[in-house]
Amino acid sequence: MPLIGCIADDLTGATDLASMLVQGGARTLQVMGVPSAPLETADIDALVVALKSRSLPPTEAVRESLRALAWLHRQGCRQFYFKYCSTFDSTAEGNIGPVTDALLAALDSDFTVACPGYPENRRTVFNGYLFADGVPLNESGMQDHPLTPMNDANLVRVLKPQTRRPVGLLDYATLRRGVAATRARIAELRTAGIGIAICDSIDDADLETLGRACVDLPLVTAGSGLALGLTTAWRDRGALPASGDAASLLPPRGRRAILSGSCSRATLAQLQQARALYPSFHLEAGELMERGNGLVAEAIAWSAVQHADQAVLISASSPPDEVRRVQERFGGLAVGERIEHALGEIARALVYRQDVGQLLVTGGETSGAVVRALKVGGLRIGPRIDPGVPWTQAIGDDGKVLSLALKSGNFGSVDFMVKAWEALA
Structure with a gap:
């Protein structure tokens, strides 16, 4: 037990x-x-x-x-x-x-x-x-x-x-x-x-x-x-047996993608470095509130035409002053829910229609939205990327393996979004 x-x-x-x-x-x-x-x-x-x-x-x-x-x-x-x-x-x-x-x-x-x-x-x-x-x-x-x-x-x-x-x-x-x-x-x-x-x-x-x-x-x-x-x-x-395979996972598969909803200082710094390396698409919160599903569809279509060997980055993260401005206009709860729903919809399209099998997500609320959208029931915990952030794996009823890294906004070094893939290899 x-x-x-x-x-x-x-x-x-x-x-x-x-x-x-x-x-x-x-x-x-x-x-x-x-x-x-x-x-x-x-x-x-x-x-x-x-x-x-x-x-x-x-x-x-x-x-x-x-x-x-x-x-x-x-x-x-x-x-x-x-x-x-x-x-x-x-x-x-x-x-x-x-x-x-x-x-x-x-x-x-x-x-x-x-x-x-x-x-x-x-x-x-x-x-x-x-x-x-x-x-x-x-x-x-x-x-x-x-x-x-x-x-x-x-x-x-x-x-x-x-x-x-x-x-x-x-x-x-x-x-x-x-x-x-x-x-x-x-x-x-x-x-x-x-x-x-x-x-x-x-x-x-x-x-x-x-x-x-x-x-x-x-x-x-x-x-x-x-x-x-x-x-x-x-x-x-002696209550905990020694286990050399506590962090073992199945080999990763599929395309790589990053979804970011956190607006923390740490995540914003990580995104700045990642945007210099990966093709990126920004979901600006105000535009998302106005265009809704249209902007989501645009992000999904953009991802589909990117090179399959390159990680793609789709982000709704913004500096605090920009977040406050949009919240004052549309309401904080409404903005948060719209971003979560959008990133959940995008995650579903990436995994089920674009063969993404390695997915890195930033932000607690965003991670929850993505996991719910993908109907993930449980995770095996694997190797650590940074303190507090491991790779995990969900295995669907069809046997499909999805590697997930779910990062709290404040966690991770500035090169987190680069070295994460090395930890999974």
Whole structure:
């Protein structure tokens, strides 16, 4: 039976976590939403359920997360992991706090940790303050996020309004004293009535200490970084068998394509480099709102006449000021939904009509739209391109293999869209 059952609040976050579990030697299967029936998991160490709950109203996010928990219970999972973004992005209403409260109650547990730190991807927490790319979160570009702008780097302050439980801090000084000291501090926090502890994490050593200290908690909540410490702890206990093929995939096939909907700084820099190398088509949001299916059809027709040996790039990504201008004119929700629908339609045409078998997608919402359009039910997790972004494979009922890389907007080096193909070869 699977050792760990994971509930991720968006698709790229689920893939990020699954990649870290594979890196730690856990054979991992990711499913899209809560399956309607049990799965055969004899060769699986970890299950990851990808939800689209980050931007849902809190009551809906809680309901979906509890459904996922119940299914993972039925699959026999022994520990549970609620995964959110390493930028901890949420609103004063949630959804990190409400979902954590509900999962703790369902597991009859009184305590968990909150550890968004992911030092390898330049997300660190110091004295409860989250830093992204070396600057406080509210100066990193996340203050411009169109759905969940983050204007405070102090995670204790961010989380308190979202939860019914007292929030505390498990600081770096404790972690540096080792596993025993960390366990003792957790016991002190629980005795003091703390229900959720924000955890510092400056480097991977902190994550390994925390993973060993938390290996017996029924629930952990984190970004994907904590998987590093947990897999180490499971291996130490002999609960996780060594597996040399955890990241193995079938050989890739078909044409290559990139679909981009993210407007993050990292993605915009990656696109700038990729446009110099690949033929590209830009879906300008305002034009898309006005022309709709006409512009989508134009993009599909453009792709069809490009050279089959060359990756094609179709992007709806724009700088934040351009995004705001279009949102002010048409409405933020309407613009986002139109872009998602357009890129989903384009993905379907590329895969089913133009023989694209290797598809790189940027942006959490875009990735979700593409996976839904392609009716992908599950993914095997393969080799890593960059921290938090692996190649995956979906295998259809007809045996057709589709290689997918689903990238969170903020992740990846500037040459990500170039080196991704090398990792799949």
